[in-house]
Amino acid sequence: MLFGTEILTTAQMRAIESAAMESGEVTGLTLMERAGAAVAGQIRLRWPKPGSATILCGPGNNGGDGYVIARLLAQAGWHLHVLGVDNIPGPDAAEMKRRWKRIGPIAPLTEGELRRIPDSDICIDAIFGTGLTRPPEGEIAAVLRRLGQMTANGDGRPRLVTVDCPSGLCMDSGVWLHSGLGDDADPMPLNATLTVAFDSPKPGHLLQRGPAACGKLVIADIGLRHWRERQVDQAANARRSPMLGAIWPEFPVRDSRMGDFSTRARIALGKGGSAGHPAGHKYSHGHALVVAGPAGHGGAARLAARAALRGGAGLVTLCPPSAAMAEHAGPPDALMRRKLDDAGQVRAMLTDPRVAGLCLGPGCGVDRAASLLPVVLDHARPCVLDADALTALAQAPHWPEGLSDNCVLTPHAGEFARLFPDLAGRLAETPRRGPAFSRVDALREAARRCGAVVLLKGPDTVIAAPDGQAYIHSASDVPWLATAGTGDVLAGLIVGFLARGIAAFEAAALGVAIHAKAARRFGPGLIADDLPEQLPFLFRELGL
Numbered sequence: 001m002l003f004g005t006e007i008l009t010t011a012q013m014r015a016i017e018s019a020a021m022e023s024g025e026v027t028g029l030t031l032m033e034r035a036g037a038a039v040a041g042q043i044r045l046r047w048p049k050p051g052s053a054t055i056l057c058g059p060g061n062n063g064g065d066g067y068v069i070a071r072l073l074a075q076a077g078w079h080l081h082v083l084g085v086d087n088i089p090g091p092d093a094a095e096m097k098r099r100w101k102r103i104g105p106i107a108p109l110t111e112g113e114l115r116r117i118p119d120s121d122i123c124i125d126a127i128f129g130t131g132l133t134r135p136p137e138g139e140i141a142a143v144l145r146r147l148g149q150m151t152a153n154g155d156g157r158p159r160l161v162t163v164d165c166p167s168g169l170c171m172d173s174g175v176w177l178h179s180g181l182g183d184d185a186d187p188m189p190l191n192a193t194l195t196v197a198f199d200s201p202k203p204g205h206l207l208q209r210g211p212a213a214c215g216k217l218v219i220a221d222i223g224l225r226h227w228r229e230r231q232v233d234q235a236a237n238a239r240r241s242p243m244l245g246a247i248w249p250e251f252p253v254r255d256s257r258m259g260d261f262s263t264r265a266r267i268a269l270g271k272g273g274s275a276g277h278p279a280g281h282k283y284s285h286g287h288a289l290v291v292a293g294p295a296g297h298g299g300a301a302r303l304a305a306r307a308a309l310r311g312g313a314g315l316v317t318l319c320p321p322s323a324a325m326a327e328h329a330g331p332p333d334a335l336m337r338r339k340l341d342d343a344g345q346v347r348a349m350l351t352d353p354r355v356a357g358l359c360l361g362p363g364c365g366v367d368r369a370a371s372l373l374p375v376v377l378d379h380a381r382p383c384v385l386d387a388d389a390l391t392a393l394a395q396a397p398h399w400p401e402g403l404s405d406n407c408v409l410t411p412h413a414g415e416f417a418r419l420f421p422d423l424a425g426r427l428a429e430t431p432r433r434g435p436a437f438s439r440v441d442a443l444r445e446a447a448r449r450c451g452a453v454v455l456l457k458g459p460d461t462v463i464a465a466p467d468g469q470a471y472i473h474s475a476s477d478v479p480w481l482a483t484a485g486t487g488d489v490l491a492g493l494i495v496g497f498l499a500r501g502i503a504a505f506e507a508a509a510l511g512v513a514i515h516a517k518a519a520r521r522f523g524p525g526l527i528a529d530d531l532p533e534q535l536p537f538l539f540r541e542l543g544l
């Protein structure tokens with residue numbers, strides 16, 4: 001993996017946990033003690049003065065963690081109300097419950113009880129964790145609904161801390177599981193201040209409702225690294241489980257196999273031959289073509305071209321039709337312009353081997369994109385297909401054939417639905433069971449079908465390669481990135497990286513990460529034009 005950190009599915013997490021316990025080197029009780037201690041430690045770090053806490057403990061091992069947290073917070077002087085269920089099938093959780101009972105009482109985990117007890121400074125949700133596969137029901141659903149009401153205003157009082165994950169969220173997809181009995185039977189979505197998850201992020205922490213539900217996400221090391229690395233490597237060698245990574249530039253480095261983001265990004269950019277190398281010249285830094293569209297629609301392609309230039313392509317040529325040439329006369333002067341009126345001219349341009357990347361789609365017009373697309377695909381040159389090119393692609397007679405793994409498709413949700421209506425339909429279904437069909441499942445299937453890298457944009461961008469490798473990037477902290485034209489900048493940035501010789505999957509991942517970092521660096525008030533201007537500062541900060 002190039003960037004960030006591994007994401008584990010709930011099944012992989014269970015397998016790693018089992019392998020650790022079967023080795024005899026660690027017991028389930030020890031892991032539970034470490035998990036509880038990690039949460040109690042994070043709570044004490046954030047709220048050093050002992051206060052009051054209500055701890056809600058469910059029937060599984062997540063509940064077991066809750067009893068450990070109760071014991072440790074009580075020892076630290078916190079005033080506690082602990083609510084739990086009678087029937088605890090797991091031996092470890094049952095033991096942790098016994099240990100707590102020697103210290104304090106357990107009230108029944110009912111909605112009535114939760115209403116009766118006085119408000120605390122924090123509520124700790126240890127009801128369900130990664131073992132949840134069906135929607136919460138009955139009394140527990142009512143408790144969760146009440147918990148959602150009590151903590152609806154986010155950072156108000158009581159604050160909500162969730163153990164491993166918000167209860168009721170499918171951790172493989174980030175969607176709330178629904179009973180199908182109507183909203184009154186389902187829990188309210190939770191809105192936590194802090195989530196302390198164990199060992200690795202799960203897809204549900206980063207996808208869909210996950211980021212809003214989790215609040216600040218902290219990944220706690222509970223000593224499973226040795227087994228994780230072995231299992232993940234074995235799975236990768238056996239080609240059973242393609243890599244799923246989080247592009248998470250701010251994420252701390254967790255193990256020796258991964259460098260920090262800037263080191264990894266440097267490696268990627270270093271792969272671009274002489275990019276940034278003193279001996280390189282403009283052609284060895286790559287020549288990118290950005291196709292523009294009819295008069296009056298030039299802004300999108302210009303944004304893309306500017307991003308390709310700032311992204312480090314050695315040369316960028318903007319290619320509008322003759323009739324639109326005049327509107328592109330302004331800056332940047334570094335940008336070359338060349339008219340492109342028909343498919344024959346693209347064919348001629350692509351005979352130049354120095355053209356190392358092409359961007360088709362932003363502001364292009366669907367008809368023009370459709371007329372140029374066959375030649376572009378025929379040349380199998382690294383390319384980004386965005387916007388109108390995606391609409392044209394969805395209507396092409398041989399779709400999804402004709403692409404190669406050096407193409408990057410960058411649809412937003414609407415374009416994705418045009419390209420892959422069945423997958424979009426499955427994503428829109430109301431999830432009744434876990435693991436629910438996720439954006440990662442959808443993207444892996446999409447990339448496999450068309451043989452190209454597919455990047456589905458959104459606050460939770462997912463990128464997948466035809467071989468199943470995938471990344472999730474969460475930009476939920478930069479909502480101001482959702483403004484007109486930022487997608488065009490992303491397309492241009494990726495084509496800039498392609499032109500520098502970076503492979504499609506990594507160019508897409510690096511593009512997404514740098515794009516969001518640029519938005520984060522600028523802050524609210526951002527317009528798409530500001531993004532390319534952030535790149536020089538960002539590259540300097542990252543040492544790229």
Ligand SMILES: NC(=O)C1=CN([C@@H]2O[C@H](COP(=O)(O)OP(=O)(O)OC[C@H]3O[C@@H](n4cnc5c(N)ncnc54)[C@H](OP(=O)(O)O)[C@@H]3O)[C@@H](O)[C@H]2O)[C@@H](O)CC1
Nearest residue numbers: 017031032035060061062128129130131132135136137164
């Ligand atoms: N990964 C690790 O390394 C470590 C993990 N640890 C902890 O273990 C947690 C996973 O624990 P877990 O698998 O026991 O499942 P958990 O999420 O607690 O509960 C879900 C279960 O509840 C059951 N259920 C019962 N009533 C229900 C109702 N009304 N509505 C709905 N469901 C209901 C339901 O049963 P079922 O659907 O099978 O009938 C389901 O199986 C994990 O998140 C972490 O906190 C750490 O301790 C140590 C290290």
Ligand SMILES: Nc1ncnc2c1ncn2[C@@H]1O[C@H](COP(=O)(O)OP(=O)(O)O)[C@@H](O)[C@H]1O
Nearest residue numbers: 412457458459475479481482484485486487488
């Ligand atoms: N809520 C959001 N928070 C953060 N980023 C978002 C959000 N919604 C969309 N984005 C990002 O903003 C960009 C929008 O791209 P796109 O939909 O193509 O817009 P446009 O066509 O106007 O350029 C993408 O990079 C996408 O990932």
Ligand SMILES: [K+]
Nearest residue numbers: 125128163165
């Ligand atoms: K929980």
